[in-house]
Amino acid sequence: MKSKWVLLFLMIFQLGFQIMHCSVTYDNKAIVINGERRILISGSIHYTRSTPEMWEDLVKKAKDGGLDVIDTYVFWNVHEPSPGNYNFEGRYDLVRFLKTVQKAGMYVHLRIGPYVCAEWNFGGFPVWLKYVPGISFRTDNEPFKRAMKGFTEKIVNLMKSAKMFESQGGPIILSQVENEYGSVGKAYGGDGLNYMKWAANMAVGLGTGVPWVMCKEDDAPDPIINTCNGFYCDEFSPNKPYKPTLWTEAWSGWFTEFGGPVYERPVQDLAFGVARFIQKGGSFVNYYMYHGGTNFGRSSGGPFITTTYDYDAPIDEYGLIRQPKYGHLKELHTVIKQCEPALVSVDPVITTLGSLQQAHVFSPDSRPCAAFLSNYDPNNIAKVTFNNKHYTLSPWSISILPDCNNVAFNTAQVGVESTQLEMLVSDSKMFSWETFTEDLTVSDEGSMFTATGLLEQINVTRDTSDYLWYTTSVDIDSSESFLRGGELPKLLVQSSGHVLHVFINGEHSGSGFGSRKHRKVTYKENINLRAGSNKIALLSVAMGLPNIGGHYEEWETGVLGPVALYGLNQGKRDLSWANWTYQAGLKGEAMNIISSNARSSIKWMQDSLITQKPPPLTWHKAYFNAPDGDEPLALDMKSMGKGEAWVNGQSIGRYWTTFANGDCQGCHYAGTYRPLTCQIGCGQPTQRWYHVPRSWLKSTNNLLVLFEELGGDPSMVSLVKRSMVQ
Ligand SMILES: *[C@@H]1O[C@H](CO)[C@@H](O)[C@H](O)[C@H]1NC(C)=O
Ligand SMILES: *[C@@H]1O[C@H](CO)[C@@H](O)[C@H](O)[C@H]1NC(C)=O
Numbered sequence: 001m002k003s004k005w006v007l008l009f010l011m012i013f014q015l016g017f018q019i020m021h022c023s024v025t026y027d028n029k030a031i032v033i034n035g036e037r038r039i040l041i042s043g044s045i046h047y048t049r050s051t052p053e054m055w056e057d058l059v060k061k062a063k064d065g066g067l068d069v070i071d072t073y074v075f076w077n078v079h080e081p082s083p084g085n086y087n088f089e090g091r092y093d094l095v096r097f098l099k100t101v102q103k104a105g106m107y108v109h110l111r112i113g114p115y116v117c118a119e120w121n122f123g124g125f126p127v128w129l130k131y132v133p134g135i136s137f138r139t140d141n142e143p144f145k146r147a148m149k150g151f152t153e154k155i156v157n158l159m160k161s162a163k164m165f166e167s168q169g170g171p172i173i174l175s176q177v178e179n180e181y182g183s184v185g186k187a188y189g190g191d192g193l194n195y196m197k198w199a200a201n202m203a204v205g206l207g208t209g210v211p212w213v214m215c216k217e218d219d220a221p222d223p224i225i226n227t228c229n230g231f232y233c234d235e236f237s238p239n240k241p242y243k244p245t246l247w248t249e250a251w252s253g254w255f256t257e258f259g260g261p262v263y264e265r266p267v268q269d270l271a272f273g274v275a276r277f278i279q280k281g282g283s284f285v286n287y288y289m290y291h292g293g294t295n296f297g298r299s300s301g302g303p304f305i306t307t308t309y310d311y312d313a314p315i316d317e318y319g320l321i322r323q324p325k326y327g328h329l330k331e332l333h334t335v336i337k338q339c340e341p342a343l344v345s346v347d348p349v350i351t352t353l354g355s356l357q358q359a360h361v362f363s364p365d366s367r368p369c370a371a372f373l374s375n376y377d378p379n380n381i382a383k384v385t386f387n388n389k390h391y392t393l394s395p396w397s398i399s400i401l402p403d404c405n406n407v408a409f410n411t412a413q414v415g416v417e418s419t420q421l422e423m424l425v426s427d428s429k430m431f432s433w434e435t436f437t438e439d440l441t442v443s444d445e446g447s448m449f450t451a452t453g454l455l456e457q458i459n460v461t462r463d464t465s466d467y468l469w470y471t472t473s474v475d476i477d478s479s480e481s482f483l484r485g486g487e488l489p490k491l492l493v494q495s496s497g498h499v500l501h502v503f504i505n506g507e508h509s510g511s512g513f514g515s516r517k518h519r520k521v522t523y524k525e526n527i528n529l530r531a532g533s534n535k536i537a538l539l540s541v542a543m544g545l546p547n548i549g550g551h552y553e554e555w556e557t558g559v560l561g562p563v564a565l566y567g568l569n570q571g572k573r574d575l576s577w578a579n580w581t582y583q584a585g586l587k588g589e590a591m592n593i594i595s596s597n598a599r600s601s602i603k604w605m606q607d608s609l610i611t612q613k614p615p616p617l618t619w620h621k622a623y624f625n626a627p628d629g630d631e632p633l634a635l636d637m638k639s640m641g642k643g644e645a646w647v648n649g650q651s652i653g654r655y656w657t658t659f660a661n662g663d664c665q666g667c668h669y670a671g672t673y674r675p676l677t678c679q680i681g682c683g684q685p686t687q688r689w690y691h692v693p694r695s696w697l698k699s700t701n702n703l704l705v706l707f708e709e710l711g712g713d714p715s716m717v718s719l720v721k722r723s724m725v726q
Contacts, residue, residue, distance in 0.1 A: 011067065024166045024173045024210040026225065030160065030244050030283035030344050031211065033107075033166065033173060037344035039283050040173075041333050042069030042109055043290025044249075045120070048078055048098035049309055050293045052090060052469040053695035054319050055060055058291050061315055065326055067332025068100045069378045071109040071174070071248070071286045073116040076151050077126040078299075088153070091296075094155075095162045102164075102171040104382075104576045109213075109248075109286065110159070111176035112203075114151045121298065123547035127463040130553045137553045138184065140191040149202050154599050156206045167209025176565070177203035178250070180216040180229060187550055193219075196577040200679055202223045229288070231676050235274040244282055250274060251287035252325070253312025257304045257516040258543070258686050259659040260678035264312045266551055267325040268396075269676060271411035275398035278336055279360040280541045281347060288327075288501035291315035294691045296465060297651035298644075301547030303498045303557075304516040307653030316421055318632035318722040327416030335409040338402035341368035348372075353384040355714045357393060361404065369404035412663040423634060423720040426627035433714055434604035436593065438586055438617040438707075439506075445588070450581045456496075457540055457558025465534045465585035466654075467646070470559050470662065472578045478531040480569055488526035489567035491536070495521040496556040499541035499642075500614065501709060502527075505534055506614045513659070514543075519555075536575070538563075539617070541709070543654065560684045586707070588619045594705045613711060620706045620714040626697040631721035633697075634689040639717060641710030647696050648703055658710060691719065 025033060032036035043062050047594035051057060062070060078092045101108050115138055116124035129135065164170035178199050181717045185192030189558040196214075203212045213225045218239055220226035228236035229249035238245055252270060254263035274285050300307060314326040321327075334384040336343075353359055354376040361368040374395035375382045378424055382393045393399055397412035457468045482488050493500060493512075497519035500512045504527045512521035538623030540559050546552040561576035591599040604621065614620075628632065635645060635652070642656040664682035667675035706714060 002299055022167055022169050025213050028242050028244060029281070031173060031246075036574045037283070038068070039278070039336060039343050039463075040068045040107070040285075041066055041069045041336065042071050042072045042107075042284065042286035043314070044073075044286060044288045045291045045315075046072050046075075046077050046102050046289075046293060047094060048091055048092075048210075048299065049295065050213075050291065050319065051693045051695050052093060052096060052600040055097055056104075058319055061101050061319075061321060062290055063106055064662055065314060065330045067106065067290065069107040069109055069284075069286070070290075072097070072255050073111045073113060073118050073120075073124065073179075074155055075118075075120060075124050076114040076115065077122060077124055079121075079155075080151060082126075083128060086484065087708075088158070095158065095164065098159075098171055099351045106171065107166070108171040108331070109166070109174040109176070110164075110172050111179065111248075111357075112152055112153075112155050113176070113179050114148055115179050115181075117548050119301050119309065121301045121463075121549055122545040123301060123552070124597075124714075125438065125553070127458065127545070130458075131462075135553075137551065138178075138181065138195065139188050140194040144201075145195070145198060145356055148199070151448060152202065153206065154210055154526070159208070159624055165208050165210050169422065172208070173206060173210055174213060175203070175210060176213050176215065177224075178214055178217065179216065182217045182219070184550060185217070195223055203220060205560045211244065213248060221335055225561060227284075230632075232273045232276065232284065234273070235389070236277075237627065246276075246284040247277055248286050248712040249283055250277075250285050251296060252289060252293075252314065253310075253585070255292075255309060255311060256306045256686055258290070258303060258656045259515050259625055261661050261664045262686065263677045264680055265677045266675055267328045268412045268414060270325075271328055272398055274329075274332060275372060275400060275411050276374065277469075278339075278343065279374065279381045279398065281343075281368065283344070286501065288351040289313040291319065293317055293656045296653050296655065298463075298544065299655065300544045300654065302516050303519060303546060304514070305352060305544055307690055308687050313381075316722075318421075320722060320724055321419075322421065323419040324414045324416035328414050331409055332400075332411070335400045335402055338408065339400065341367045342370035344429060354382055355387060357382045357384050359386050364402070368402070370428060371401040371404045373399045373401065374594075395664070415499065419657060419664075420725040422637065422723055422725050424631075424702050424723045425723045426633070426719045427623050428627040428719045430622040430624050430719075431713075433442070433607040433620060433622045434589065434605055435607055435610060435614055435619075436602055436604050436619040437615055438588055438619060447585070448583045450579050452579055453577050454559055454561045454580060455582060456556050457542060457546065460558075460582055461542070461584040462543070463545065464597070465588075465589055466542045467584070467586050468558055468604065469581075471581045471583070472536050472575060473563065474529065474534045474536055474573070474575070474578075475532050476529050476534055477569070478529070480529075483531055487567060487642065487655045489522055489529060489565050491527045492562065492564045492566060493521075493523040493538060493559060494562055495523070495538075495540060495559045498519065498543040498557065500559070500673050501539040502540070503535075503537040503539070504528060505530070506537075511616075519557075564600075571602050586617075588707060593619055593621075594646040596703055614708070614714075616708075616710055619635070619710050620708060620713065623695075624719060625700045626694070626702065627719060627721060629721065630694065631723050633692040633694060634720050634722055635692055636689055636720050638685065638688050639707065640708055640712035643707040643709050645690060645703045645707075646703075647692050650696050652690050652692055655690055657688055659686060660684060661686045689722075691717075692719065
């Protein structure tokens with residue numbers, strides 16, 4: 001009897017506890033969790049850019065680094081590959097990822113979008129969305145709004161059923177709708193404004209019990225909080241005095257594109273930016289990225305975004321701690337936490353210590369005082385007096401005094417030792433290389449069709465493959481003068497992107513390459529034709545679909561013309577309106593060549609029997625045993641050209657090692673003399689190493705398949721270990 005009463009009492013108590021203690025709100029100073037204002041340090045880790053086997057370790061490292069929150073986007077295109085068919089398995093198991101964060105005692109900021117940008121294919125939108133009749137993305141358009149609402153509801157309901165919102169006792173304390181819409185919306189005028197307001201209402205109407213944010217949306221309607229993204233956010237204030245000051249993307253580095261530079265952001269500057277934001281009253285900082293990871297498969301956007309998404313983040317692409325970045329920020333977080341009671345209690349009192357020096361003092365009545373002493377002079381140290389005590393401030397630095405007396409941390413003075421992250425040779429060798437040359441003569445898939453004129457690439461492939469063949473035939477009269485030693489005719493091909501390989505009568509005649517900034521390709525070269533019928537075959541390659549820009553869904557890809565021959569007896573012959581035959585995807589793809597269950601009809605040739613350099617468009621395969629140890633692994637692809645690689649049937653991504661980092665301008669100074677980001681690796685391939693997750697390997701006989709577009713020497717491809725060298 002008695003124990004029953006105790007149980008009932010406990011239940012009521014627990015219920016009361018839950019009601020009292022499971023809420024997230026905000027005020028002018030901070031996000032308020034369970035009645036308490038919090039200074040929150042957050043980091044972006046995208047679940048799709050690592051493997052579930054890595055999640056626990058990544059989250060633990062984030063927790064150890066002093067983070068309270070993990071931020072992730074939700075990637076619509078992986079979750080709904082065709083309308084109404086959902087996938088939340090494996091790398092896409094969002095709930096498992098969030099539970100991993102919850103288990104570590106951390107919170108989640110869930111950026112549902114569903115537009116996410118993120119250098120991700122099509123900005124996270126499924127490609128089928130583009131073909132919904134009458135659709136126009138991210139504006140006041142009924143078909144788009146219907147689809148967006150459907151997916152947002154789907155995710156919110158999934159989260160609710162897994163009890164993921166803090167209001168239900170789960171880890172999610174914040175959600176985002178849309179993403180960096182402000183300037184886009186303004187360009188769309190009234191439709192942009194209507195859509196933005198609709199998105200805000202739609203999100204709030206879903207009743208998640210936690211606040212919503214819109215980043216870079218300075219007119220975000222109440223109760224949505226507008227937030228800042230940038231290298232610095234010290235000049236940012238929310239659009240209403242009763243909203244807190246939140247920084248949803250503090251850029252820890254920058255993404256890379258093939259042919260572009262590799263970026264580093266010095267941690268001193270990043271720490272300075274964060275301290276400067278906190279001292280003015282900011283209460284939430286999210287590092288974008290804390291772990292950037294890998295764009296496996298064909299998930300990278302751009303076009304031309306690399307497979308690595310390392311971002312010079314505190315945790316590197318492979319899940320290793322990057323020092324001193326990680327450690328210096330960890331020390332910063334510890335000191336900020338010491339100041340938290342003061343920071344959430346009062347506004348800072350700002351005093352001038354010199355022409356470029358200030359003190360921000362948080363001095364609550366009943367709690368300890370905290371002070372930030374800043375020196376904005378990028379070049380000179382400053383000697384200042386604060387509370388009758390002398391302090392020497394490093395150039396471009398903030399010193400933090402959690403007791404208003406002793407300096408516990410200086411953003412410019414790095415005490416943490418650097419470690420070198422290197423690629424070490426492994427004991428694993430590739431064996432029994434074999435080769436299969438892609439040919440365009442056969443299609444057993446019945447997927448070939450002929451149409452008059454040139455078609456947009458993605459409309460044909462629906463992005464099921466990067467590759468689309470355009471072939472036509474040209475009759476050449478035997479009276480053509482070039483057949484008797486005259487000048488060869490020229491072929492002009494204009495492509496809207498992104499890469500083009502030209503074959504004349506089965507021979508590779510040349511290629512053209514776009515870049516992220518110049519997607520279009522113009523090919524104009526002499527070609528060899530013969531009397532009679534000639535086959536012109538153009539292989540157009542998509543390098544990821546765009547993820548940013550006004551109505552980027554309308555940007556075209558592929559050979560849209562003109563295509564013409566010049567220098568014939570008649571002069572120009574336009575081929576743009578010829579009959580073209582289309583074949584989406586490669587023969588090898590159709591034969592499932594990447595898998596151990598590939599069609600047996602594939603005629604592989606042992607490399608030991610091959611005497612010549614392999615022609616372009618060649619498949620290579622080999623086997624390897626897993627190297628010993630537990631270091632993360634990568635493929636060194638330096639001897640190859642351009643293509644895609646698969647291990648045990650899973651794509652590790654596009655590779656391209658012949659596109660060197662040529663646009664390399666050293667450090668970028670953003671109006672100060674302190675480097676904001678530096679460009680490194682000049683003249684080297686933008687990406688030489690490609691992450692092979694350990695969990696994808698068996699101990700022996702792992703199948704590696706490469707599709708190489710340009711040539712290259714597979715015998716030099718090797719497996720290396722990502723290692724920390726002291
Ligand atoms: C896609 O191709 C079809 C058939 O050629 C055409 O009718 C349609 O307009 C195209 N759609 C887009 C969005 O380009
Ligand atoms: C394209 O093919 C059709 C059907 O075979 C034919 O009638 C037409 O003349 C061809 N057009 C061109 C430009 O060759």
